[in-house]
Amino acid sequence: MDTSITNSPMRPTGIKPTKLPVPATAKPLGDISSSESNSRAAMPPPDRIGQKHKISGLQEPGPKKKILKDRAVEYNPKGPAPPSSRPTNSLGRSSTTAAQRNTSFASSTSSTTRVPSSSTTRTTSGSSFASSIGPGSRPASALQHNRTPHGNMFHNRSLSHAASVNGGSTTPMDAVAAANQQNGKKKAFDPDERLEKMEKVFGLFSSQIQESISGKSSWEEVISVYKARISELEELRVQLSQTNDRLRQDLEEVKGNLMTSNFTLEETRRTHTFDMDDLRRKHKNELEDIKDERRREAEKTEREASNEAERLTKNFQEQIDKLLKLHRDELSDLEKRLQEEVNGERSKRLLEVQEIATQLAVFRQTTEIDVTQKDREVQNVRNELHQVSSDLEREKQINSSLREKLTEASSSAITLDASMKAMKAKIDFLESDNQAQSQAFADLNRRMQEAIDAEAIAKEKLRNEETLRRKLHNQVQELKGNIRVFCRVRPVLGKESDEAAKISFPDTDKDSKEVTIQGPEQKTALGKVTATSNAFSFDRVFGPSSQNAEVFEEISQLVQSALDGYNVCIFCYGQTGSGKTHTMSTPIDGMIPRAVQQIYATAKDLEEKGWKYTMEGSFVEVYNENLNDLLGNANEFDKKKHEIRHDMQKMKTTITDITTVLLDSPEKVESILERASTNRSVAATKANERSSRSHSVFILKLIGENSITGERSEGTLNLVDLAGSERLGHSQATGERLKETQNINKSLSCLGDVIGALGQGKEGGHIPYRNSKLTYLLQFSLGGNSKTLMFVMISPLQAHLGETLTSLKFATKVHNTHIGTAKRQSKVKD
Numbered sequence: 001m002d003t004s005i006t007n008s009p010m011r012p013t014g015i016k017p018t019k020l021p022v023p024a025t026a027k028p029l030g031d032i033s034s035s036e037s038n039s040r041a042a043m044p045p046p047d048r049i050g051q052k053h054k055i056s057g058l059q060e061p062g063p064k065k066k067i068l069k070d071r072a073v074e075y076n077p078k079g080p081a082p083p084s085s086r087p088t089n090s091l092g093r094s095s096t097t098a099a100q101r102n103t104s105f106a107s108s109t110s111s112t113t114r115v116p117s118s119s120t121t122r123t124t125s126g127s128s129f130a131s132s133i134g135p136g137s138r139p140a141s142a143l144q145h146n147r148t149p150h151g152n153m154f155h156n157r158s159l160s161h162a163a164s165v166n167g168g169s170t171t172p173m174d175a176v177a178a179a180n181q182q183n184g185k186k187k188a189f190d191p192d193e194r195l196e197k198m199e200k201v202f203g204l205f206s207s208q209i210q211e212s213i214s215g216k217s218s219w220e221e222v223i224s225v226y227k228a229r230i231s232e233l234e235e236l237r238v239q240l241s242q243t244n245d246r247l248r249q250d251l252e253e254v255k256g257n258l259m260t261s262n263f264t265l266e267e268t269r270r271t272h273t274f275d276m277d278d279l280r281r282k283h284k285n286e287l288e289d290i291k292d293e294r295r296r297e298a299e300k301t302e303r304e305a306s307n308e309a310e311r312l313t314k315n316f317q318e319q320i321d322k323l324l325k326l327h328r329d330e331l332s333d334l335e336k337r338l339q340e341e342v343n344g345e346r347s348k349r350l351l352e353v354q355e356i357a358t359q360l361a362v363f364r365q366t367t368e369i370d371v372t373q374k375d376r377e378v379q380n381v382r383n384e385l386h387q388v389s390s391d392l393e394r395e396k397q398i399n400s401s402l403r404e405k406l407t408e409a410s411s412s413a414i415t416l417d418a419s420m421k422a423m424k425a426k427i428d429f430l431e432s433d434n435q436a437q438s439q440a441f442a443d444l445n446r447r448m449q450e451a452i453d454a455e456a457i458a459k460e461k462l463r464n465e466e467t468l469r470r471k472l473h474n475q476v477q478e479l480k481g482n483i484r485v486f487c488r489v490r491p492v493l494g495k496e497s498d499e500a501a502k503i504s505f506p507d508t509d510k511d512s513k514e515v516t517i518q519g520p521e522q523k524t525a526l527g528k529v530t531a532t533s534n535a536f537s538f539d540r541v542f543g544p545s546s547q548n549a550e551v552f553e554e555i556s557q558l559v560q561s562a563l564d565g566y567n568v569c570i571f572c573y574g575q576t577g578s579g580k581t582h583t584m585s586t587p588i589d590g591m592i593p594r595a596v597q598q599i600y601a602t603a604k605d606l607e608e609k610g611w612k613y614t615m616e617g618s619f620v621e622v623y624n625e626n627l628n629d630l631l632g633n634a635n636e637f638d639k640k641k642h643e644i645r646h647d648m649q650k651m652k653t654t655i656t657d658i659t660t661v662l663l664d665s666p667e668k669v670e671s672i673l674e675r676a677s678t679n680r681s682v683a684a685t686k687a688n689e690r691s692s693r694s695h696s697v698f699i700l701k702l703i704g705e706n707s708i709t710g711e712r713s714e715g716t717l718n719l720v721d722l723a724g725s726e727r728l729g730h731s732q733a734t735g736e737r738l739k740e741t742q743n744i745n746k747s748l749s750c751l752g753d754v755i756g757a758l759g760q761g762k763e764g765g766h767i768p769y770r771n772s773k774l775t776y777l778l779q780f781s782l783g784g785n786s787k788t789l790m791f792v793m794i795s796p797l798q799a800h801l802g803e804t805l806t807s808l809k810f811a812t813k814v815h816n817t818h819i820g821t822a823k824r825q826s827k828v829k830d
């Protein structure tokens with residue numbers, strides 16, 4: 001049999017092998033061969049049998065049945081066995097034949113077990129063998145259980161076959177044993193009977209051999225079917241592997257496409273995110289600007305409204321006063337005029353009455369004289385009585401007319417009296433109206449007084465609230481920490497063509513406190529290129545699109561603290577060209593002008609709460625460990641010596657021979673900055689042609705006094721623009737520039753040392769302020785009695801990545817420092 005069928009390694013194609021038919025004649029032969037061998041082994045050797053016969057002296061049996069050898073020849077389909085030179089045994093079979101048979105059985109046994117079919121196939125062949133043996137036989141699998149360690153299974157099985165040929169259910173062994181038993185009763189061993197039985201068994205075996213031979217051809221057919229099937233399967237396998245290769249290629253292609261799509265998608269998403277961020281920031285800035293504008297407008301309107309109200313109240317008061325005065329004057333005039341008129345009229349009427357009375361008296365006298373004359377005349381001229389009577393009559397008529405005249409005069413006197421009374425009533429009325437008005441004015445005055453009192457109470461309340469606000473504001477500042485670090489990344493400028501570094505802002509939507517920078521690319525030992533991602537966190541991070549207004553919004557609270565009497569120090573740290581001067585000193589927009597503007601606006605608001613501020617500004621430069629007066633004469637730089645003096649009791653710093661400008665208008669700061677800028681030492685290095693090689697410190701002293709509460713506060717706002725922090729190696733400086741760079745590096749590292757020592761917070765511990773001019777100058781503005789803010793400025797260029805990471809590490813060190821609680825410098829005047 002071709003063992004390559006079963007032994008050839010079959011690739012797993014996933015196709016189940018077809019169940020191939022197993023010929024019914026096929027039988028496992030190994031057992032039979034073995035059993036035959038075993039049967040023989042169990043028999044005594046023939047020559048010994050003969051010997052026994054001879055020894056026993058028993059009579060030779062007569063004409064016997066054919067001997068076993070002959071019978072074997074009869075059963076052999078190929079004819080009688082060839083003459084053998086080898087000695088044969090008494091059974092007439094050469095040992096070679098038996099060996100061959102054994103080999104043949106063994107191989108058929110192994111081939112049977114090697115058939116590459118399922119257990120079903122094996123079972124089938126097992127059962128076919130079982131069926132070929134007879135109804136009483138057991139299946140091959142069952143026979144397996146009879147295997148003994150001594151290999152005598154074949155013996156048992158051959159006996160079993162023999163038994164089944166006899167048609168009984170007893171095994172051949174049992175039969176032999178039974179025969180032995182029976183014979184044993186008669187005699188110990190009956191060879192004839194034994195031989196007969198053996199012949200029967202042999203006949204059976206021979207028939208089975210025949211069957212096996214015919215089964216072999218069936219197996220060969222099966223094998224050829226298998227072979228055909230195998231070649232088919234091989235073809236199928238080849239086809240499948242080709243299809244598989246094609247599919248794998250397709251898969252690779254699809255994977256490539258997918259990666260490209262993913263990459264494009266990622267690119268688009270990133271661009272979109274950046275656009276969104278920009279838009280969001282722009283929108284936020286615009287919103288902030290609008291808010292600011294609105295707030296300013298609202299404040300302005302409020303201020304205007306209150307001024308207008310005040311002005312109106314004043315005007316109204318003045319008008320009322322004027323009106324009152326006018327009314328009073330008018331009234332007194334009217335009164336005077338009326339009095340005069342009444343007096344005039346009265347005297348006139350009195351004169352008239354007196355005149356009439358005089359006339360009447362004169363007339364009466366005359367009349368009386370006339371009457372006396374007439375009486376005398378009557379007497380004299382009684383005769384002339386008629387004449388005198390007529391004269392009397394006439395006189396009576398004159399008298400009556402005079403009486404009428406008197407009545408008329410009396411009535412006119414009565415009319416005069418009435419008009420006088422009316423005049424008096426009018427005067428009375430006018431006088432009573434004046435009283436009502438006076439009452440109204442008194443009411444008005446009272447209400448005004450009440451309003452003034454309420455205003456005074458409100459102002460008092462406001463003052464108290466201002467004090468409370470200062471306290472709370474500074475509590476909030478203290479809670480935020482007395483040293484804060486902000487990071488600002490400037491945008492890539494139009495003129496810059498260098499590659500931008502990979503800087504991201506992971507929490508722009510939330511707190512804006514984080515910045516992540518991808519470090520330089522490095523090759524691993526295996527040649528793989530990797531880049532580390534460096535994440536930093538600060539109190540606030542401003543991206544490239546941030547504006548100075550947005551930055552100032554964050555520091556305005558510290559400026560307020562300076563007004564409230566605290567020492568505040570704001571630094572800008574970073575390499576040359578990273579945006580320090582842009583942040584600090586840009587005209588109108590920078591931190592210095594904005595701080596001054598805010599201080600003015602707030603100081604003005606505080607005026608009505610009783611506060612009056614004076615502001616003094618000075619601007620100095622620390623260059624090569626020398627102090628220069630930036631508001632002084634540039635020709636005296638590095639020649640004139642300025643000394644720093646500390647008053648340890650009052651915790652005050654003064655610089656000798658320094659220009660101090662009284663800032664009495666916000667515009668003055670512009671001229672200060674301009675002057676300082678022209679004076680400031682700017683020298684070229686290879687790193688940046690506009691590099692500032694000195695530290696500049698804008699010192700603003702704010703002294704506030706409250707005339708009402710007697711409070712006084714003294715705060716200092718230091719706005720420090722540090723020199724470029726680049727390392728020596730990078731700036732490639734030599735000579736004078738090398739000295740500058742060394743001094744800059746020294747003072748910056750001293751600043752780090754001072755902050756570090758303050759951070760350790762040892763009570764009374766040594767703080768190395770004296771190690772550099774800068775730290776010595778800022779002694780009272782760093783540490784316990786101050787609030788410090790450090791801006792770390794970042795260049796967005798990949799070429800500056802090393803400096804950027806160094807700056808951020810320094811800033812992180814500062815950020816991790818906690819400086820003790822700030823104390824306000826305030827006192828109440830004695």
Ligand SMILES: Nc1ncnc2c1ncn2[C@@H]1O[C@H](COP(=O)(O)OP(=O)(O)OP(=O)(O)O)[C@@H](O)[C@H]1O
Binds near residue numbers: 489491576578691793
């Ligand atoms: N946020 C910003 N927006 C726009 N331009 C900026 C910004 N920051 C800096 N710049 C520009 O970058 C350039 C360098 O900035 P700046 O002079 O402020 O750097 P610096 O750190 O002060 O350098 P130096 O150490 O030399 O003083 C300037 O042209 C400035 O206008």
